[in-house]
Amino acid sequence: MKRTAVMRLLRREAHARGLVYSQRELARHTAVTVGPVTRTLGRHREVDDVTAGKFFDQFSDVLGGKEWWR
Structure with a gap:
């Protein structure tokens, strides 16, 4: 997965949930x-993909639970 795609997905989800x-x-x-x-x-x-999944898991508490990106 491209690094820019990882950042974009995280940014969009944060804004959708009203987080900074x-x-x-x-x-x-x-x-x-x-x-x-x-x-x-x-x-x-x-x-x-394994690293991206682990990175996303680190934000699971604030972004709605495990595997919120799927």
């Missing part, structure tokens, strides 16, 4: 904040 979404670039990662939760994602063009 922000991202900032760190040295080798991007910090993504959705509501009160902040996590990092490596800066690669492609993110494999």
Whole structure:
């Protein structure tokens, strides 16, 4: 999955739920904040599906439960 697609999906879901979404670039990662939760994602063009799923799972508490992206 493309990194831009991961960010786009997360941003759209956050806005749909009325949560604040922000991202900032760190040295080798991007910090993504959705509501009160902040996590990092490596800066690669492609993110494999397992990594994307685990990244999305980290936001499951604020975005409506496990596997909200499916």
